[in-house]
Amino acid sequence: MSADTASAMSFSARIREASWSRHQGLDPSAEADGKREPGLFDRLFDGSLSEADYTRWHAQQFFVYEAIEAAGDRLADDPVAGPFVFDELARLASIEADLKFLMGPKWRSGIEPLSSTRDYVDRITEAAAEPGGYIAHAYTRYLGDLSGGQAFGKAARRNYGFEDDGASFYVFSGIKGPKAFKDEYRSRLDAVDLPEDAKAALVDEILRAYDHNGAVLSELSANLGRNPFDPKVVAAICHHMNHDHAEDTLVICRGAGGRPEAASARMTGFDGEGADFAAAVDGGEVAIRVAWARPLTERAEVRPEIVRIFTESKERLEA
Structure with a gap:
């Protein structure tokens, strides 16, 4: 994208255009020779993802949101990052409730970050030392949850017979109008008080967030169905x-x-x-x-x- 093209676009539109290909390829399940093997998302939507592997995926998200929300708590009063910290977006309590339902009261003893998840969490912690880094990771996850994530929740409820427990992560009870909320979020992106080099870094960080998320999905997908223990x-x-x-x-x-x-x-x-x-x-x-x-x-x-x-x-x- 040329500098003139970028300057003519709103910042939120610039982000969407820059990240579109990453978004499309988020579930990395194609072999190098072009032969495609079903990945985690494929199996979720076709109903073949076991509840155990769904739970293992959910567990990895716990570590990611723990890092994002710790950064959000720290930056809540920051003049640049603060406007992107919303209580109604917080997911950690919902993930904890889901994991308690899926794994029992001792759930915390049974989850551990994958190597790709550790890398992701380390990157969130490092990037969120700056307001733009926090915004990049929060935007990537939360707006994704409000958009495509809703289809994940619908599939989980259909496949596993969940009502609220087990898929409450995808329920944003504090947001009555998701479209209006996302429009407001994007308007804040358009008005964000950052110099151009910091905006460019923010866009780059969003791409890194997609890549890290893709690496976690890839590691999970490589081990689907391999653990016989619930x-x-x-x-x-x-x-x-x-x-x-x-x-x-x-x-x-x-x-x-x-x-x-x-x-x-x-x-x-x-x-x-x-x-x-x-x-x-x-x-x-x-x-x-x-x-x-x-x-x-x-x-x-x-x-x-x-x-x-x-x-x-x-x-x-x-x-």
Whole structure:
């Protein structure tokens, strides 16, 4: 886009034009040779996305909105970013309610950011040090939720029989007229008090937000249907290990996990092939993967395998 063309357009129109191709390709499910495999969005709309994989997607959004809304709280009184902080847009409480419904009261023990989600959250935190960075990430997510996100909520309610719980993330009860609200939001973008270089940076940051979101969807799509354990089961067992057997978890990470220097540890998840942990090492946290002795498919198989790994870890450390 030429400088003359950009100056002739409203800022909100400039954003829409610059991000349109990213928006169209948001669910990256095409192979390099052009053969298309159904991605997460495809499966949601055709009804083949399992409720478990829907839940895992929902869980990743928790971390993204936690970062955005922490930045919004910090910038609420900022003269530039403040006009884009709306209480009625906040999603975190709704995501928490949905995850409690989907995973049970111990849901927080059963979710962990994917590597792509960690990168996304880190970028939000870094970018939101400036008002334009916050605006870019808030605009990308919230206006998307008010637009295409409504179709996601409709599909979730249709596929899984949800009423409110499970898909309340997509319900904006404080916004009576979504079109009027989006028009007002865009008018604020058009009037935003930023110099041209900051506006250009804001547009670039929106494109980065799309790319990060696409990376999360890609990582999720690559693992659809691969975990035989329901997220509720994962949350319950992780909570049990972390609250009732914290010392055993640490022994596993020091022994089987190969981190004898770990100061503390927690179980972060598991699937049919192995268990995931996070251990505190040298003031940071490192991810640890411990394979099962054989593939597991049933909840009843998990406890004996954890006991085996703990016993072998203890023997290794005592040798």
